[in-house]
Amino acid sequence: MNFSDILIMRHELMLTVLALVVLIIDLNLHNRDKHLIIPITLALFFIHTVVGFMPSQPGILFGGMYRTNALLLMMKNILNVGVLIILLQSVTWLKKEENREKISEYFILLFTTLIGMNFMISSGDFLMFYLGLELATIPIAALAAYTHHQTKSAEAGIKLILSSALSSGILLFGISLIYGATGSIYFDSVMQHYANTPMQVLAFIFFFTGMAFKLSLVPFHLWTADVYEGAPINVTSYLSVISKGAAAFILIILMFTVFNTIAPIYNHMLYLIAVLTMTIGNLFALRQKNMKRFLAFSSIAQAGFILLGILGGNTMGMTSVIYFVLVYIFSNLGAFGVVSAISTVTGKETMDDYDGLYSTNPKLSLLMMLSLFSLAGIPPVAGFFGKFFLFASAASAGYYWLVFIAVLNATISLYYYLLVVKAMFINKNEKPLAYFKSDLATRTGLVLSGLGIFVLGFWSQIYEIINSLSFGILH
Amino acid sequence: MNILNFFIIIPLLTVGGILLTKDLKQSRLVSAIGMGAQLILAFVLVYLYLSERSAGNTEPMLFMFDVVWFPSLNIHYAIGVDGISVAMIALTGLVVFAGIFASWKMEYLPREFFISLIILATGVFGFFISIDLFTMFLFYELAVIPMYILIGIWGSGPKEYSAMKLTLMLMAGSALLLVGLLGIYFFSAPDGNPLTFNIMEISKVVIPIEIQRFLFPFTFIGFGILGALFPFHTWSPDGHASAPTAVSMLHAGVLMKLGGYGAFRVAIFLMPEAAHEQAWIFLILTSISVVYGAFSAIVQKDLKYINAYSSVSHCGLVLFAVLMMNQTAMNGAIIQMISHGLMTALFFALIGMIYGRTHTRMINEMGGLMKVIPFLGVVYVIAGLASLGLPGFSGFVAEMTIFVGAFQHVDVFHRVITIIAASSIVITAVYILRVVGILLLGPIKNDHFLHLDDAKWYERISTITLVLAITAIGTAPWWLSNMINYSLAPIVERLSAIQITGLF
Numbered sequence A: 001m002n003f004s005d006i007l008i009m010r011h012e013l014m015l016t017v018l019a020l021v022v023l024i025i026d027l028n029l030h031n032r033d034k035h036l037i038i039p040i041t042l043a044l045f046f047i048h049t050v051v052g053f054m055p056s057q058p059g060i061l062f063g064g065m066y067r068t069n070a071l072l073l074m075m076k077n078i079l080n081v082g083v084l085i086i087l088l089q090s091v092t093w094l095k096k097e098e099n100r101e102k103i104s105e106y107f108i109l110l111f112t113t114l115i116g117m118n119f120m121i122s123s124g125d126f127l128m129f130y131l132g133l134e135l136a137t138i139p140i141a142a143l144a145a146y147t148h149h150q151t152k153s154a155e156a157g158i159k160l161i162l163s164s165a166l167s168s169g170i171l172l173f174g175i176s177l178i179y180g181a182t183g184s185i186y187f188d189s190v191m192q193h194y195a196n197t198p199m200q201v202l203a204f205i206f207f208f209t210g211m212a213f214k215l216s217l218v219p220f221h222l223w224t225a226d227v228y229e230g231a232p233i234n235v236t237s238y239l240s241v242i243s244k245g246a247a248a249f250i251l252i253i254l255m256f257t258v259f260n261t262i263a264p265i266y267n268h269m270l271y272l273i274a275v276l277t278m279t280i281g282n283l284f285a286l287r288q289k290n291m292k293r294f295l296a297f298s299s300i301a302q303a304g305f306i307l308l309g310i311l312g313g314n315t316m317g318m319t320s321v322i323y324f325v326l327v328y329i330f331s332n333l334g335a336f337g338v339v340s341a342i343s344t345v346t347g348k349e350t351m352d353d354y355d356g357l358y359s360t361n362p363k364l365s366l367l368m369m370l371s372l373f374s375l376a377g378i379p380p381v382a383g384f385f386g387k388f389f390l391f392a393s394a395a396s397a398g399y400y401w402l403v404f405i406a407v408l409n410a411t412i413s414l415y416y417y418l419l420v421v422k423a424m425f426i427n428k429n430e431k432p433l434a435y436f437k438s439d440l441a442t443r444t445g446l447v448l449s450g451l452g453i454f455v456l457g458f459w460s461q462i463y464e465i466i467n468s469l470s471f472g473i474l475h
Numbered sequence B: 001m002n003i004l005n006f007f008i009i010i011p012l013l014t015v016g017g018i019l020l021t022k023d024l025k026q027s028r029l030v031s032a033i034g035m036g037a038q039l040i041l042a043f044v045l046v047y048l049y050l051s052e053r054s055a056g057n058t059e060p061m062l063f064m065f066d067v068v069w070f071p072s073l074n075i076h077y078a079i080g081v082d083g084i085s086v087a088m089i090a091l092t093g094l095v096v097f098a099g100i101f102a103s104w105k106m107e108y109l110p111r112e113f114f115i116s117l118i119i120l121a122t123g124v125f126g127f128f129i130s131i132d133l134f135t136m137f138l139f140y141e142l143a144v145i146p147m148y149i150l151i152g153i154w155g156s157g158p159k160e161y162s163a164m165k166l167t168l169m170l171m172a173g174s175a176l177l178l179v180g181l182l183g184i185y186f187f188s189a190p191d192g193n194p195l196t197f198n199i200m201e202i203s204k205v206v207i208p209i210e211i212q213r214f215l216f217p218f219t220f221i222g223f224g225i226l227g228a229l230f231p232f233h234t235w236s237p238d239g240h241a242s243a244p245t246a247v248s249m250l251h252a253g254v255l256m257k258l259g260g261y262g263a264f265r266v267a268i269f270l271m272p273e274a275a276h277e278q279a280w281i282f283l284i285l286t287s288i289s290v291v292y293g294a295f296s297a298i299v300q301k302d303l304k305y306i307n308a309y310s311s312v313s314h315c316g317l318v319l320f321a322v323l324m325m326n327q328t329a330m331n332g333a334i335i336q337m338i339s340h341g342l343m344t345a346l347f348f349a350l351i352g353m354i355y356g357r358t359h360t361r362m363i364n365e366m367g368g369l370m371k372v373i374p375f376l377g378v379v380y381v382i383a384g385l386a387s388l389g390l391p392g393f394s395g396f397v398a399e400m401t402i403f404v405g406a407f408q409h410v411d412v413f414h415r416v417i418t419i420i421a422a423s424s425i426v427i428t429a430v431y432i433l434r435v436v437g438i439l440l441l442g443p444i445k446n447d448h449f450l451h452l453d454d455a456k457w458y459e460r461i462s463t464i465t466l467v468l469a470i471t472a473i474g475t476a477p478w479w480l481s482n483m484i485n486y487s488l489a490p491i492v493e494r495l496s497a498i499q500i501t502g503l504f
Helices: A003-028 A031-052 A070-094 A097-122 A126-144 A151-182 A187-193 A198-215 A222-230 A233-256 A260-285 A291-312 A315-346 A362-376 A382-396 A400-425 A440-458 A460-470 B003-020 B024-054 B083-102 B110-129 B133-154 B159-186 B209-226 B235-242 B245-270 B272-299 B303-324 B327-358 B374-387 B394-407 B412-422 B424-440 B447-451 B457-475 B478-496
Strands: A059-061 A066-068 B062-070 B075-081
Touching: A003 A031, A003 A059, A003 A066, A003 A070, A003 A097, A031 A070, A031 A097, A066 A070, A066 A097, A070 A097, A070 A233, A070 A315, A070 A440, A070 A460, A097 A126, A097 A233, A126 A151, A126 A233, A151 A187, A151 A198, A151 A222, A198 A233, A198 A260, A222 A233, A222 A291, A233 A260, A233 A291, A233 A315, A260 A291, A260 A400, A291 A315, A291 A382, A291 A400, A315 A362, A315 A382, A315 A440, A315 A460, A362 A382, A362 A400, A362 A440, A382 A400, A382 A440, A382 B133, A382 B159, A400 B133, A400 B159, A460 B062, B003 B024, B003 B062, B003 B075, B003 B110, B024 B062, B024 B083, B024 B110, B024 B478, B075 B083, B075 B110, B075 B133, B083 B110, B083 B245, B083 B327, B083 B457, B083 B478, B110 B133, B110 B245, B133 B159, B133 B235, B133 B245, B159 B209, B159 B235, B159 B245, B209 B245, B209 B272, B235 B245, B235 B303, B245 B272, B245 B303, B245 B327, B245 B478, B272 B303, B272 B412, B272 B424, B272 B478, B303 B327, B303 B394, B303 B412, B303 B424, B327 B374, B327 B394, B327 B447, B327 B457, B327 B478, B374 B394, B374 B424, B374 B457, B394 B412, B394 B457, B412 B424
Parallel strands: none
Antiparallel strands: A059 A066, B062 B075
């Protein structure tokens, strides 16, 4: 192994350097200049994102613990773009007086979790996978408790760390059973020996339960709403978009490779969990008034849709899941971006506060509407294409009734998304939120997500690229 | 460039133009110019289509244009028209044009109103030119969603309830539809060819009958909800009653036709075996629509509700005729779509104009309007007579053809059900004449009505356009029905080759 081999871990290395650089800059800056960290970090992360798109060699490191190929790079790049948008959207909030002391902590913790996710996606065995998962989870708990002087935020941090610990324990138990049953922790050799003996099925169930916690699938979703509501809004959007996206990526890779042999067995379970997740997520979202809780439950329901692609069980399923996550990142960041912009400037975050928003802040309202339509799967925005392909992949495996249930759920979700549209456009309000102008960074973040919502759907090239890569992982 | 692409491009340009405008005057002018151009384009298309045909072009679809969109799924942006879609496009052009003039005085958020209206129209135009199921579905949903905003913001009465009910029911319909379309897609190539969404390609293969049995109800009901199929019609009266004038016109006039058109172009054309098997169930449902809609219209007091239930009845007749699956009846179905589209748009335009003057839609509170607003009164009578099927207007041509076609079936079931459906003509006469009597004739009940102004110039443009079209079809139906018949022939041929019959 020489130095150039190490470079295939480009994403992880650069992020590590980035986190350290932020730390060093923070040490050397005088207290009143702390805000300078923000533009510097943004610029550095932007460079990191751009460099990430440069072509790279596939390869294996550390005797198979770490692997990378074009598809995995693609996943990491998707996450990078999402994080970039989140960083842009959090600038205004970070500049607030109360956060001045801990700006660098926000970036360092965030980058650390991103490193964890990258390692998790690139893992070649369960050990690296578990390390990545933990690295991606524990700092988020600190992030959730970022505004720790607020009880809710502190509570969110504790809830997140406790439920993560529990789920990690279950997951680890599953991994140990897998090791016991197959004698290996390497994905490739586990895959060859995986059979549908009771113990291996049990091992899978434990493993999947752990992942279901991370993805907040029903019935393992109970932590989600409280944590999402308590955490600062930008951390919430990070949790619901990036964290969940990374978990979905690694889950689909493992389901399609390692556990592929027991697909006929787990498909029944997935079917049931998909129906439960979509339905219960939707039914809870119906009654939410707090925008953060509202988006939390809606994102639970969205996770249920991801399972449809996994059930598809073919290249189309894989492609549609990755594509859906990509579209979901942009749509959800559009919605979270608006909520964040409004919440940072005015401190308002319930649905009633949005009454008559269109009369004062038309652009924000339009972006919010488009994002919500995209989440609901309405054309011409990208969410329509994302959902359509997911449904198509489930239908390709013959799950027509599941598709029907899913589309009905999409209709239910349209109801509560329209409630927000109704608040903004239709409801009359004596005193709507006053007009405000967001700063440049926030606007860039919003425009980026808005562009993504429009472009991703019509630009079929993106789907085709993902599709051509998805062949690489399947056998 | 292909002429059909302009049916998407012009509305998009118009939307872009409206974005640049500042107030009502500018935005309505831009909309009128854009949709006027669209109307002219529609007639150019009719002319081009007819000259192609007379030049001996026998392709089923003309002006085809095909771009691969998602190569790995074989999704195309594929467009093309035959006589049926050309007729529907001309109808849409007329109704949208009239709708713009009917909303000439839209004071509240005019730009947003016209943009939503034109996006809706884009969806409808796109739907009619698509021959790829994916594109078709995309445009279908694009046409439905602006309804929520249009009714929710500019509607009247319980508008939020109606808008939500309408959107959710139609979206539930598209849920059924999506399952049907995906099923069709995955069985579109039994012989190992790449799967396709292209209607013309799929029509060359036979989808296995047991698959058809499962998919046909999904597809037919999916479209049927939009076509106000009983018992899924309940969105229609509420939605129409709450919608602003132009939206009611467009919705009843054009959007509901998407249901009939899709049911015939997709459900029946692609799954003829299952259609033959299951037609009897849907024939019963549609004849309930026809009769029940007409009876409901009798007891309504609100003008818009009367017309909404009348639409349920007339649109039920479209699905009824489509399910008869012979040349004459299906020809009648298409003419009925166009006839009803024009006349219901005229009705809703008139109701909007009358409401704008009297500030009530309750027929009991009005009377003798013929004396004060003679122009609107006369046009109302014309619309009413067209609706009840008086010879000389389009309604007569349509209903006559439908019932003659339906009666060509010799078995008892079809005969009985035709007779039941035909009774709606009498019921229609009852509610139309009743309204005309109370509303227009008799003494003037309210002194405020003595000084009402008659139609303004823009209202006259709106109504006269529609009246001309109705009488043109009524007096010279052959050009329309020849155009339709030519394109129907291959479809009916495919249907009649099938020997399967249902329960009856």
